[in-house]
């Protein structure tokens with residue numbers, strides 16, 4: 663769950679995509695979107711990188727993470743309480759499982775089928 667404890671940037675963590683079973687690493691202090699880009703998918707869009715455009719929305723199913731500021735136009739307070747965050751603003755603190763939702767979903771899974 664989300665926590666206000668400071669990030670403990672001591673090790674890489676594993677992040678897995680529930681839908682495809684793929685996984686990638688997030689290095690210490692990286693955001694989920696930075697780690698996800700390591701999958702090498704052309705379909706992973708890179709937007710504003712500061713929580714403003716909403717293109718990188720994900721649902722964290724399990725694991726610990728911390729979040730920076732996110733536009734409420736893209737992620738409602740209630741969504742955040744249920745683990746929906748913007749990947750460019752979320753930094754995992756443990757191994758994490760997530761689902762891709764929103765605008766990025768079509769890109770990630772269209773490309774996964776092609777891979």
Ligand code: FES
Nearest residue numbers: 709710711716750
């Ligand atoms: S890249 Fe714009 S909100 Fe994440």
